[in-house]
Amino acid sequence: MAYKDLREYLAVLEAKGKLFHVKNEVDRTWETSAISRRVFERIPEDKRPALFFERIKGSTMPMTVGVLGASREIYSLALECAVEEIPDRWAEAQSAPIQPELVSDGPCHEVVYEGDDIDVTRLPASTWTVEHDSGPYLTAPCVVSHDPETGERNVGTYRIEMRSPRRVGLQLSNATRDMWTHINKNEKAGRNTPCSIVLGADPTVGLVAVSRVAYGLDEFSVASALRREPLTLVKGITNDLQVPAMSEIVLEGEVLCDVREPEGPFGEYTGYMSDAGPSYVIQINALTHRRDPIFHDFLSQMPPSESSVIRGTGREVAIFKHLTRDLRLPVRDCHFLHPGGGAALLAISMTPKFKGQALQAAWGAWSVDPSLSKYTVVVDDDIDIRSEFEVLWAICWRTEPQRDVQIVRETPPTPLDPSTSPPDMPRAQRRNLLSSKVLIDATRKHDFPPNARPPREHLRRVDERWAEYGFSGL
Numbered sequence: 001m002a003y004k005d006l007r008e009y010l011a012v013l014e015a016k017g018k019l020f021h022v023k024n025e026v027d028r029t030w031e032t033s034a035i036s037r038r039v040f041e042r043i044p045e046d047k048r049p050a051l052f053f054e055r056i057k058g059s060t061m062p063m064t065v066g067v068l069g070a071s072r073e074i075y076s077l078a079l080e081c082a083v084e085e086i087p088d089r090w091a092e093a094q095s096a097p098i099q100p101e102l103v104s105d106g107p108c109h110e111v112v113y114e115g116d117d118i119d120v121t122r123l124p125a126s127t128w129t130v131e132h133d134s135g136p137y138l139t140a141p142c143v144v145s146h147d148p149e150t151g152e153r154n155v156g157t158y159r160i161e162m163r164s165p166r167r168v169g170l171q172l173s174n175a176t177r178d179m180w181t182h183i184n185k186n187e188k189a190g191r192n193t194p195c196s197i198v199l200g201a202d203p204t205v206g207l208v209a210v211s212r213v214a215y216g217l218d219e220f221s222v223a224s225a226l227r228r229e230p231l232t233l234v235k236g237i238t239n240d241l242q243v244p245a246m247s248e249i250v251l252e253g254e255v256l257c258d259v260r261e262p263e264g265p266f267g268e269y270t271g272y273m274s275d276a277g278p279s280y281v282i283q284i285n286a287l288t289h290r291r292d293p294i295f296h297d298f299l300s301q302m303p304p305s306e307s308s309v310i311r312g313t314g315r316e317v318a319i320f321k322h323l324t325r326d327l328r329l330p331v332r333d334c335h336f337l338h339p340g341g342g343a344a345l346l347a348i349s350m351t352p353k354f355k356g357q358a359l360q361a362a363w364g365a366w367s368v369d370p371s372l373s374k375y376t377v378v379v380d381d382d383i384d385i386r387s388e389f390e391v392l393w394a395i396c397w398r399t400e401p402q403r404d405v406q407i408v409r410e411t412p413p414t415p416l417d418p419s420t421s422p423p424d425m426p427r428a429q430r431r432n433l434l435s436s437k438v439l440i441d442a443t444r445k446h447d448f449p450p451n452a453r454p455p456r457e458h459l460r461r462v463d464e465r466w467a468e469y470g471f472s473g474l
Contacts, residue, residue: 069310078203097221106245129267200248211314312342
């Protein structure tokens with residue numbers, strides 16, 4: 001049965017030992033970021049919990065981080081499925097979306113602020129990259145907008161800079177983002193763009209918001225299919241946009257037509273600071289929330305991070321579906337390795353049926369989103385592509401560089417890639433740049449000697465007797 005809301009989901013994480021409570025009062029200007037970073041760096045992914053900060057200095061709201069992407073296991077708990085079932089759950093949801101249900105009211109409207117009573121700076125948004133970020137940011141907003149011509153809805157996650165009680169900055173990295181299309185169409189007609197910023201919704205909403213869903217395919221319908229029950233939506237107080245009724249917090253507003261203000265810098269998923277520059281501005285017209293709301297954010301910045309797990313998982317399942325279901329290639333798995341921030345480094349394992357099929361798989365992956373997979377490594381299906389060591393081992397000993405490495409030029413760049421241009425290049429000029437891609441075909445082209453390691457059965461037996469050897473706890 002689907003989670004009723006974020007709170008019910010948190011209770012499940014708690015019951016499974018996947019939610020760690022930080023009971024000390026913490027400072028959101030530095031401490032929430034530093035604690036989250038250390039947890040992601042020091043705790044292996046298979047043991048890493050989500051975090052619940054009970055007391056934020058200067059705020060009455062608790063804050064949660066990592067509840068969607070601290071690990072793939074937590075990601076699967078959000079979908080209420082096993083880890084190995086994630087690709088099928090996504091494929092089914094996108095092929096058979098479920099229409100959400102509109103209701104007259106919901107908990108997200110229990111407390112309403114309008115006009116001069118609005119102060120979004122009271123939200124416990126963190127400064128994530130101290131000394132470099134331009135201020136506190138929302139990192140897990142689900143921003144709702146619609147196409148003014150077709151009425152088609154989009155829900156996406158973009159960074160939101162907190163500036164003043166009723167004014168926030170919105171950064172859209174490039175024209176491939178659906179909301180960019182909505183804003184451009186409205187600006188050509190001289191109109192503001194209505195939008196709503198949702199914080200703390202059903203976990204499936206957060207997952208679809210950061211994933212690439214085909215333009216025109218309603219993210220709320222995909223989220224409903226992921227949870228296998230219709231989401232309940234409610235119309236806004238000051239606009240006609242619909243938002244999840246069980247959301248913790250909603251900011252209703254509009255992107256101001258032809259208004260640009262300085263935004264950034266901000267520590268991004270590449271592990272580097274992104275640039276500052278003119279960007280969109282949202283005027284907030286209403287702030288609504290549940291009684292005793294829970295504030296939800298992502299850990300982004302340097303990988304490993306929550307954003308790299310969430311974005312990478314959503315993207316790789318879309319590529320896996322295309323390769324296996326649409327192109328029917330003999331692909332076993334796809335994975336965006338964490339150093340690439342869930343965007344730049346893709347590994348594909350397969351059983352090639354003929355020479356050159358690795359290139360076919362790479363082109364198939366690139367066709368799903370040509371801005372991703374800057375480096376694509378194709379390996380045989382005996383390689384565990386979720387092990388960075390095994391992927392590097394395959395590159396080292398199954399490739400002949402002059403034969404197996406190809407460079408494809410003039411491709412769309414990976415968003416925010418710092419290698420494409422110097423940081424002082426204007427944003428408008430950078431957006432017109434092209435990049436390139438690398439394919440590394442690390443599949444075996446002929447018979448190889450046997451692997452020089454013990455048989456898998458022997459290793460499995462040792463694993464079963466690990467404690468008997470006295471290694472437990474090491």
